[in-house]
Amino acid sequence: MGISTAAGGPGIAVVTIDYPPVNAFPTQGWFDLADAVRAAGRDADNRVVVIRAANRGFCAGVDIKEIQRNPGHQSLIDANHGCAEVFSAVYDCAVPVVTAVQGFCLGGGIGIVGNSDIVVAADDATFGLPEVDRGALGAATHLARLVPQHLMRALFYTAATIGAAELHRYGSVFRVVPRAELDAVALEVAGQIAAKDGRVIRAAKQALNGIDPQDVHRSYRYEQGFTFELNLSGAADEIRDRFDGDLAAQRAEKG
Structure with a gap:
């Protein structure tokens, strides 16, 4: 359980997210994922990194319960710094990052996907930011890399989600495949990159980042400032408490 790295073939590092049952990240998990991606990119033998996930969905975002358990704002600050670390690690990784997404991809998952170089998705994958329903803001920077501005x-x-097939039509998801084929197809795409000269691939990654029209680091940190404002005002705690109460009621109804 946690973050692990394995070889996916010559020149391919596979980083797996595993926080059952829904991959809601504990604070330390964000930092661990950032470290794993950076380490994989630094390894001179690697020419591509694949990020995948075990469990029902790719990522359910921040573990809200962890934030609510701890008084004060330190857990929120740590989680926000952790998210910024992961998103930067993916974007700045020295080699291309291919992300394989199944099931739900929410909150911080959008930040990972939006900063990836290539996205492969299962046909059951859905993408969204429930932030406004959780008393937070953030990752609109990354959602804007997946869909046009007004749709973003x-x-x-509305905190609505969008399916992999529609993102494929926008060109932000490279391939949509049956869930059972997701890992194999992600490795197939990664293998095509890994077959290239590593010196060229690393130069290409740096070059493409250099011509990116959006400063993803600055814009995401700007968004986070409003999350802190909502927390300082007390609005975020009220909304998260209400969210926890709604979940408890749903569990009670299910018996």
Whole structure:
């Protein structure tokens, strides 16, 4: 359980997320994933990194319960720094990052996917930011890399999700495949990259980042400032408490 790295073939490092049952990240998990991605990129033998996940979905975002258990704002600060570390690690990784997404990809998962170089998704994958329903903001920077501007705003304000097939039509998801084939196809795509000269691939990654029209680091940190404001005002705690109460009620109804 946690973050692990394995070889996926010559030149391929596979980083796996495993926080059952839904991959809601504990605070330390964000830092661990960032460290794993950076280490894989530094390894001169690697020419591509694949990020995948075990369990029902790719990522359920931050573990809200962990934040609510701890008084004060330190857990939130740590989680926000952890998210920024992961998103930066993916974007700045010295080699291309291929992300394989199944099931739900929410919150911080959007930050990982949005900063990836290539996204392969299972046909059951859905993507969204429930932040406004949790008293937080963030990762609109990364959702805007997946969908057009006005659709991003609609998805953000409504906390709605969008399917892999529609993202494929926008070009932000490279391939959509049956869930049983996801890992194999992600490795197939990674293998095509790994077959290239590593010196060229590393130069290409740096070059493409250099011509990116958006400063993803600055814009995401700007968003996070409003999350802190909502927490300082007390609004975020009220919303998260209400969310916890709704979950408890749903469990009670199910018996």
